[in-house]
Amino acid sequence: MNTEYAYSVFMSIRHGLLALLSQGSRHGYQLRAEFEASTGATWPLNIGQVYTTLARMERDGLVAPGEQDEQGRIVYSITPDGATEVGRWFATPITQTERPRDELAIKLAMAVTTQDVDVAGVVQAQRTATMRTLQELTRSKRGLDSPLDTAQTLILDSKIFQAEAELRWLDHCEAVLSRRSLQHPQEKQ
Amino acid sequence: MIDRDPSPVPPVAEEDPGRALVVELADVSRVHVEGTQFVVALKEVSLKVSAGELIAVMGPSGSGKSTLLNIAGGLDRATSGGVMVEGELLNVLLPSRLAALRRRRVGYVFQDLNLIPSLTAVENVMLPRELDGVRTAKARQEALAVLGEIGVADLAERFPDELSGGQRQRVAIARALVGERRLILADEPTGALDTATGDDILRLLRARADAGAAVILVTHEPRYAGWADRVVFLRDGQIVDSATAGLASAR
Numbered sequence: 001m002n003t004e005y006a007y008s009v010f011m012s013i014r015h016g017l018l019a020l021l022s023q024g025s026r027h028g029y030q031l032r033a034e035f036e037a038s039t040g041a042t043w044p045l046n047i048g049q050v051y052t053t054l055a056r057m058e059r060d061g062l063v064a065p066g067e068q069d070e071q072g073r074i075v076y077s078i079t080p081d082g083a084t085e086v087g088r089w090f091a092t093p094i095t096q097t098e099r100p101r102d103e104l105a106i107k108l109a110m111a112v113t114t115q116d117v118d119v120a121g122v123v124q125a126q127r128t129a130t131m132r133t134l135q136e137l138t139r140s141k142r143g144l145d146s147p148l149d150t151a152q153t154l155i156l157d158s159k160i161f162q163a164e165a166e167l168r169w170l171d172h173c174e175a176v177l178s179r180r181s182l183q184h185p186q187e188k189q
Numbered sequence: 190m191i192d193r194d195p196s197p198v199p200p201v202a203e204e205d206p207g208r209a210l211v212v213e214l215a216d217v218s219r220v221h222v223e224g225t226q227f228v229v230a231l232k233e234v235s236l237k238v239s240a241g242e243l244i245a246v247m248g249p250s251g252s253g254k255s256t257l258l259n260i261a262g263g264l265d266r267a268t269s270g271g272v273m274v275e276g277e278l279l280n281v282l283l284p285s286r287l288a289a290l291r292r293r294r295v296g297y298v299f300q301d302l303n304l305i306p307s308l309t310a311v312e313n314v315m316l317p318r319e320l321d322g323v324r325t326a327k328a329r330q331e332a333l334a335v336l337g338e339i340g341v342a343d344l345a346e347r348f349p350d351e352l353s354g355g356q357r358q359r360v361a362i363a364r365a366l367v368g369e370r371r372l373i374l375a376d377e378p379t380g381a382l383d384t385a386t387g388d389d390i391l392r393l394l395r396a397r398a399d400a401g402a403a404v405i406l407v408t409h410e411p412r413y414a415g416w417a418d419r420v421v422f423l424r425d426g427q428i429v430d431s432a433t434a435g436l437a438s439a440r
Contacts, residue, residue, distance in 0.1 A: 134414070138415035
């Protein structure tokens with residue numbers, strides 16, 4: 001996992017927990033359960049991550065610990081600064097540079113410039129794999145029909161659109177490569 | 190005219206042995222003659238589709254997707270190779286028998302061709318049954334039942350221009366389904382629909398497959414191919430690969 005990606009995951013968890021706290025005070029286990037429920041368990045959290053994140057947000061003045069409940073769990077509340085931060089998060093679009101580097105694009109670029117690599121084969125193998133992913137995602141989505149599943153459906157849709165975009169890009173790669181090989185038959189495909 | 194390259198053997202798409210075979214293409218080729226040139230639209234394509242399966246066919250323009258669909262449904266004839274639909278070898282059928290088989294066993298959904306504007310939704314759906322000689326009252330009853338099944342019973346008396354794009358496509362699907370046809374052929378049925386409406390159409394086709402129909406869907410949209418049990422990729426008239434969803438998972 002590269003640092004950029006780790007950072008974006010870290011920030012998503014932080015803001016996600018803060019958004020839940022903006023709905024009312026909660027303790028760590030509640031936050032974990034609700035985070036997983038609203039993202040369809042796409043990003044499972046361990047309780048350690050939740051408490052580490054809460055401790056850092058407390059240090060940054062975004063949340064404040066309250067009293068312990070009968071089971072000794074500390075209930076956290078959002079501070080005014082935390083509420084501002086949630087508002088800013090929702091209002092700010094995510095830019096492409098905050099997302100992880102695209103390993104596949106790098107692989108394809110390397111395949112094109114490396115001797116004796118069957119680029120068309122790389123494209124085809126990836127297309128089949130991504131299509132299987134898309135089939136599995138669609139199957140998961142078929143299982144969710146209740147309106148209560150809206151959040152989970154939208155998360156799955158996000159992954160479906162990503163898989164779709166990748167497949168379109170692979171088709172594009174293939175079309176470009178085959179045009180090249182027609183125009184410059186001496187160049188390797 | 191068809192070169193027989195012995196090297197890469199095109200993968201034959203897997204089949205589910207527990208289900209009845211509805212359509213089988215065996216080494217099907219289709220060659221068009223254009224002036225002095227032979228154009229190979231399909232080259233030794235083999236494909237089996239069983240009841241309960243939804244198969245998506247993908248490929249760039251000119252890869253042979255629609256030709257494959259038309260041959261599977263008896264709208265076009267193979268130059269060589271065998272085509273079986275529910276146990277009947279289409280290659281040897283007389284034109285009149287072929288026309289009857291197309292009407293009774295095969296349902297088509299196209300992007301456009303679609304509804305007759307001067308007939309209501311229910312009348313459009315009744316049409317293939319009436320052509321089959323079914324009495325009007327019975328045809329109407331069947332048509333209403335299918336419209337109900339796909340959730341558009343309330344649109345029965347509307348004319349096509351009083352329906353939205355998604356509603357028209359649903360009625361077109363009802364027309365393709367009426368009369369218990371077991372082979373449904375859909376060529377870009379989601380055409381210009383938005384993705385949520387397109388998903389509804391796929392949900393419908395998926396439900397028909399789950400209820401025992403064999404469905405072949407031609408699409409250039411990966412999103413809709415994702416609904417299929419198997420996705421077949423065509424390139425230059427040949428099957429180059431196929432992706433099968435969760436082979437081990439129970440349905």
